[in-house]
Amino acid sequence: MSSTVVILISVGLFFNFAGCIGLIRFPDIYNRLQASTKCVTLGTILILAALVFHFGWNSISIKAILCIAFILMTAPTAAHAISRGSHRAGFPLWDRSITDKYRDDTRQKSI
Amino acid sequence: MLIYFLNSILFVLGLYCLIAKKHLVKKIIGMVIMEYAINLFIVLLGYKGGGIPPILLPEMSKATFVQQSVDPLPQALVLTSIVIGLGVLALMVAISLRLYEKYKTFDMSEIRRLRG
Amino acid sequence: MQGMSFIVKTVTRLLIGVIFLFGIYITFYGHLTPGGGFAGGIMLACGFILLTLAFGKETSLGKLSDFWASMLDNLGAFTFWLVALLGYTGGYFFINFIEKKNPFGLLSSGTILINNIAIGVKVFASVFAVFLALTIFGRFVSGLAESEEED
Amino acid sequence: MENWLPLFVAVPLGMAFINLLLSKFIKRISPFLVLAAVVFQLWLALRFLGHAAFYYSMGNWTPPLGITLVWDPLSQLLALIVSVISLAVTLFAIPYMQQYTAQSKFYSLYLLMIAGMNGVVLTGDMFNLFVFLEIASIASYALVAFGVEAEELEASFKYLVLGGVSSTIILLAIALLYAATGTLNMADMAAALRHGISHGLLFFIFALFLMGFGLKSAMVPFHAWLPDAHPSAPAPISAMLSGLIIKALGIYALIRVFFIILGIVPIVKTIMMTLGGLSMVIGVFLAVGQWDFKRLLAYHSISQMGYVMVGIGLATPLGILGGLFHLLNHAVFKSLLFLCSGAFEYTTGTRQLKQLGGLIRKMPWTGGSCSIAALSISGVPPFNGFWSKLIIIVALFQAKFYFLGAVTVFVSFMTLISFIKVQKYSLFGNLPERLQGIKEAPVFMVAGVVILAVMCVGLGVLYPFYGPAILESARNLILEPGQYLQFAMP
């Protein structure tokens, strides 16, 4: 197994790890989303990329590429859906948050 | 062995939920939990430490396949019983919907016109 | 607004084709890779479920009306049965009566391919039906919850 | 010829799907399809009648690898019962179901139920047994709720939950057996078990199966679903449930597993007899207190299955014979009774005994048949019920179970009382004013009823002509389960 592959995977796992720590540490749902979505997405993508590097051009790597595209599409969308849902469901921001334009506007709409 | 123990815990949990909970949905959930505990049990039966999946691949000889691969049967069984469970679930849901329409409650202990 | 935000909708538009293909792929190659009819059918059903989530019931039912869902359901079962019965052409019930083509190809398995397709169709149809039932059920449950909150 | 064995399952199954497909486009086709399937099934059963025991491996995989179907005297008995009863019931159902919507669904479920039962009866594979058992059960759950009235839904849900639990338990037991023997083929499993299995495990499996199949066959204390479920279904289904399902899924499976695969042990016999005795007494006492015709019948099913259980649990040649005989007889007269109740409900619109009366004058055929069935369930000679009860009682005395024997006799007297009540209030006495206008049931319903009534008389009197071939051969198989290993495996 070539060193590139190992490095890619290690970096990927590092980001995954960071993302999960963020999931644990950050105060509210929105920050957690920030951390986890970004990191875990990239981490996984890197691991898949490692596959591509390892196998070169075969059925596995093509599927890996498909998977990458897939995750790039879905992960942020999921994050958006969750945050939107939770905000609409009225789950509050962290109390030390600066501002919430979204709430202001949506409230104006609802009035 | 521990895993089997946990498995049985799961089963008992489902059973408890089925008996103790009055809410119809909770009963259904309990039922499903039970079924899945059993399925899990069967999977565990089939599992061999360090076994390979039961698909015969080109580069592998029959002999090695037979002695290495995990027992394929349990997966098949579980798949079947999952399908069956799905059927039961669907039926339960459909019936409980209508039950709610008729009795206007999900409390199974109030759904007792038939007795004696 | 019917369905979810346009972002989800757009992403769904982009993915639905892939999901569809993938489900069928899993179904067709069930005799070579794990999964087969059941997994594939679930994939397909998930595709429709995603449609339902993103665009609302009308869209998905427009693609596959509940009538045709039930027809597919029966058709799948019927096909499977027919294949089993056609086994008699090979002398035995359920025997694999189609001669096997090149190994590890699409047609390497005789009837199993057909069976997989049949199962796939059936599972797809029935899972989708179950999902719809469950959503109605969900509405009931939430309705109940509200009524409980009221009193 | 032997090649055709799978058709027992395949034809009803396929017809079920075909029916759903076609009935969407061709109206009124369902009854013909169903009738065709059932007649074919009967023809098949008669073709196989007396055929030597053999196994059929699906897709020609040699057992224990493939799934096998096995035809042996025990399967033969049940297969015959299923095909005959379902023919009569189908005849009855054709006019009766006209009053329901969604008939095609009904007929498909009905066929699924038949297919499931045939599968259970014929399969030689343990897991397959479970699958067919579930097919039949699910179909019956759905059919119980078919009328979608409040009570029917309630009954169906309770039936579903309890039945589901028992199925889960059965599956668990099968899994344990698989873990212990490493095979699912019944014969193979039996052979493996002969070589020995951990005592504790074996007994645990026994307990699980007792609960599982005990619930399917409505043994006390697992009986509570039956009196709700059986009356709630449409009459033909009630007949199928009480006449066939509890036997094929309950008693038959129990016999097959306990006697032929696991090998019966004394304490299990005792437990079976105890459960049977309890069911007899409790069932009949609850029946005596009923005024709803079908509910009364349902409780009697519990008590009559108690007889069967006692006979089988006795495990003496005479006892098993009596049990099997009573199984056969109960299938006949109980389905007949349920069909009659259906006919009465069809014509009078009620099944409350207190609102009926004098029907025998307006409905001589149905009423007469009902009377015959009532007499044969109460064990009045020369009707069939008398003979099987007599044999069971004699077997009990022979085995020196005097108390249980006395209880059995007493219960059959209570049954008599209860059915005197039925006849008193439904057949004889004055015809209520609002029933003056009623007429005899449609001809197909009468046909179905009369077939069974004739059997009620014939089965008792003509025993010498069919008994040895059908009942005693099955008895012998149960007594020497070793035979099974010879013909069910290569």
Added chain:
Amino acid sequence: MKKIFDFIIMLLIWVALTWSLSLPDLIAGGLVSLLGVLLFSNLLPPEFTRILDPRRLFWAIIYLPVFFWQVIKSNFDVAYRVFHPEMPIRPGIVRVKTSLQSEVAKTFLANSITLTPGTLTIDCIENNLYVHWINIISEDPEIETELIVKKFEWFLKRIFD
């Protein structure tokens, strides 16, 4: 035209999945793709056919490294904030404007924003993107828009609009 395009795309994906060019597989793929087109072509976004325009394709290819560079930056940024003892964050939800028209473009923009440093698109109403910003630098919408949106908008306009 669009249908053919969709068909080809699907066939390509199929080949990628099966990873074989043997005749039966291709025939099966053709049939399946046909079915897919018949079922879903009205759902598949029309904007994609524009990709065939070489200029758009060029910008798309240019866009990828830029985007990935942003993604990696963002990750290190998050990692820094996560592992930093006292979590240097001042979160809040801000409103930024975009001049993109097509929904696809806006979708890509939103997702890109989500995957890039410190920002998470919560919702997009007309031309307003509501973005959760983990470390708000200034409250001025102009600056925010500048910081968050512009770097992608420029490309996406050229790709989709």
Added chain:
Amino acid sequence: MNLLTFIYLPAAAGLLCLIIPRKIKYAQEAIAILAASLFLFLSFRAFSLPDETLRIPWFSIPPLDFSLDFRLVHFSKFLLIFLGLFTLLTALYSTGYFRKKSISQLYFPFVLWTLCGASGIVLANNFFVLLLGWEFVTLLLFFLIAMGQGKAASMAAGKTFAMLGFTDVALLLAVVALPLIYGSWKISELHIVLNTPFAIVIFLLMFIAAIAKAGAIPFHSWIPPAAQSGPLPVIAFLPASLDKLLGIYLLALITLNVFSIPIGSSISILIMVIGALTIIVAVLIAVVQHDLKRLLSYHAISQVGYMVLGIGTGNPIGIAGGLFHMLNHAIYKSSLFFSAGAVERQTGTTDVDKLGGLGKYMPVTFLACLVASLSISGVPPFNGFVSKWMIYQGLVEGRSWIYMVFLAVAMFGSALTLASFLKLLYGPFMGERFRSESASKSAAPRGIKEVHWTMLVPMVILSLLCIGFGLFAQYPINQYIGPILDIKFGSVLHSINIGTAFWNPTIATILLIFGLIIGAVFYFLSRRRTRSTETIFIGGEKFVVDRERSLAGNFYEFLERMGVIGGFLKESNKGILDIYNLSGDFGLIFVGVLKKLHDGVLSTYLAWCVIGLGVLSFVLMVL
């Protein structure tokens, strides 16, 4: 001649009756009468034939041998004759009784099949066949009674079937036990000594079946409701005659042939106690009845007591008396029911208080009723006197204090019988006829005339038999009864030469006369009482009514003064005596509890299952 003819013939005739179209008037009646007379003729011919046995192998499930054994012995021949006779008379009577009335198509077939079943019983040479016939007759009785009018009839039918069914089950138990314990259920092969508990249990079970069919205490309570609401010919046919014959036949069979009971053993005492109780209790209830049919039915019960008592004595003369009394009772009781039926058909009621003065209008009926009443009360020279006399003789020969008690009871019983029959005779037939306003609408309209001849002929024949069997008692005794006992102890029988002993002024004769006098005294006492009250009223009809009431009333007061019996009598009228109701109440309590348990809550049921599973696994794995 094949003895199965006696089974085929009625069966075939019944079938013919069933299928023959209703259009043809009197077709069924004709067939029934012809078949019965043919049966009678054949049975007379068979009487002279030698004994024979017949075995039809059927199938056998060891240890049970279900092959059909028949035998033609003297006892069966003798019974066949009277079965045929009573069927013939009933058929004839029914022809008149149901004239211009609607009766079920099944009536005549069932009557004929009853005959078929009965001859099956008397011809059976194995208890299995006997059981089949036994239950078959019970079944037909159920349907026949159910043919009566209204809910009451179906209720009565149900009660009958329940009680007889229960005792049939007892018989079933006994019969089933026979092959297991004694290796066979062939009657001719069984000679059991009553010394093992099994033997005693089996005997008692069979005994119960026998006395229930015959209608002795405590299994009597099915007869009165049946008699009141069932079709009258049926009552005259079955409970009054055929069931007596069959029940006592079985009793005689088991006491004389199958089991050997030592004289004076506890079993024989038990039998006699039951007999004595039956006599006294039934007659006490009878005297306070106001309905003709109920009254007759209670007498039908009390007379059974004499038969049981006679057979219980165990000595030849007593047994012979018992059997003879069975025969006589069948004769006069069916005659009484026939005449009651005649009265009912003409006046529409059977309430003693509403009837009067029918003697002038229905002379034949009246005479028949008179003869029968006198012979049931044991007045010489009618047949009842002879059989009672023999029974007394048997008791006297018992020579122990307990026999004397039974004797006293029997005498008291016949005294009361006489009294109540005097009342019966005076009430409806003598006395003065009602004015229609004072009577109920249906009762005694103007222009009552004698019933149709088809109904008279049977009564006449029976009355002639009453007189004939009284005057020339030695004929039936030596022809019919004697040979039966000959089987066991013929020598003993000849030692007491009944033929000459007949008019001996033995103690028995005196006792009988004494009893009659007591009865008369009772009656006239009560009459004088009512005379004294008569002055208060004006108008004969009131006088009649009142007298009847006062008679009953006096007896009531008189008996109530007798402490225990009085209380018991009250209870018995409330039906507490009825074991049917008793067990019913107890059963329903249990049912109630069980129904409470099934509370319809799913969790409860689940809990049962889980607990059940737990118990099962515990039992299996721990024990």
Added chain:
Amino acid sequence: MVVFVILLLLCAFFCLYRVGAGPTPPDRTVAIDILGILMVGFCAILSLYTGKDLYMNVAIAWALLSFIGTTALAKYLEGRTFDE
């Protein structure tokens, strides 16, 4: 190789903690979503290890299912039923 797997499992356990701890439904939802993506990585590593593409099929399937599941949950969060 084993290290990779262990690390992944560690991440998975963090997510599971979040699933269990909550506190709000969205938190759990996020955790589940992330868990799904992690599993995709896990499958990738498996197929790297065994060199079979069937694990990639599983990976794709998993990604798909977790996306749909998350979407459903998100929609549920808004208090709407799945089919409107």
